[in-house]
Amino acid sequence: MFSKIQHLGYQVANLDKAQEWFLHIFGGEFVPGRTSPNGGRNGFVHFGQIEIELIQPADTSFIPDGEMVMHHVGYLVPDISEAVLHLSKKGFKFVSDTPNVNILGQKVLYFDSTTTNNCNLHLTELPASPNTAGYGSGLPVIDIVHAGYLVKDVSEAVAWYEEKFDAVTIGGIGASRRGARNAYVNFGNVQAELIETDDLNLLKGETIILDHIGLVVDDIQKEIGTCQTHGVAFVAEQPMTNRIGQQLLYFNKESSLGTGIHLTQLPLE
CATH class of the missing domain: 3.10.180.10 (2,3-Dihydroxybiphenyl 1,2-Dioxygenase, domain 1)
Incomplete structure (x- = not known):
């Protein structure tokens, strides 16, 4: 069912500094995301053949100075609807009946963390024409x-x-x-x-x-x-x-x- 790990998500105190660090260490390209009404922001770094999501929450007080916090794992599936049907039979719940669509055009649906031992996980379905900006550049991570x-x-x-x-x-x-x-x-x-x-x-x-x-x-x-x-x-x-x-x-x-x-x-x- 799970085709690959689409990305790891990190919470950061400063999105601009975090993306600069990733680009310095790994190369690639930063794709800006959205700004939420409460002031939170996100974006994606593509390098090699992988994706990282960076999230600057509205409240960053819990993030230690000079660090980032691992937040979630996004699993790629061919069809979110079919995956939800299968996983629901295993006792999993989800935060919504329908997936969100992010800035990359990916359908994203988080598991209800009460059914995942409080781990943040989400399903991801790619659009017909995925955003490949930055792929193939930087550190050649497969x-x-x-x-x-x-x-x-x-x-x-x-x-x-x-x-x-x-x-x-x-x-x-x-x-x-x-x-x-x-x-x-x-x-x-x-x-x-x-x-x-x-x-x-x-x-x-x-x-x-x-x-x-x-x-x-x-x-x-x-x-x-x-x-x-x-x-x-x-x-x-x-x-x-x-x-x-x-x-x-x-x-x-x-x-x-x-x-x-x-x-x-x-x-x-």
Whole structure:
């Protein structure tokens, strides 16, 4: 059902500064969005073959200085109406009976977060002629391999994905280098990484929260160098390989506005 991760959405304190940061680090093009009656604004950054949404809410007091906050994941589907029918049978609810249409012409429909463990998710259907401004330029990111989440109990999180999204766990539940255990779940053509944390304070009272994004590149060594020329520092000198064969290297969070970002090179099939 899910064709790909259409975009990750971030909340930012200053939309202009945030888009400047993305364009400096990743290149591409910024597509301005709309301004809401309460003063909030948004826009989209396209680089490589991916999309990022930036949202400046009316109240930015909760966003730490010099940081951005991961807000939502948008999943691409061929037909929103059919997806809603299928997902409703799984117990999901949605915030509206009809999707919104954004500045890019995309149909967007958010899940009711009471049915997604308080995670912000939305379905996306592309228009017949999508806005491709910026695609093919900047850092050659092929795809978003996964959204990563911190979870209270990885076994429970995996079971939820298996029940709700018919997910398949790849590589089992195993030891994580960042927490107690982790798992990778595939559903449709997308993936989520679930990372159990030893520090429950990081969850801020939730059972699952967004933690990071993985950006797929063909040649991780080359693109590490490209990012370094743009001022990015990484957490290590060389990428590590996880148990499902993905090579990855995280940005130092001081280089990524306080959020988790890693480059990823997929294993050869």
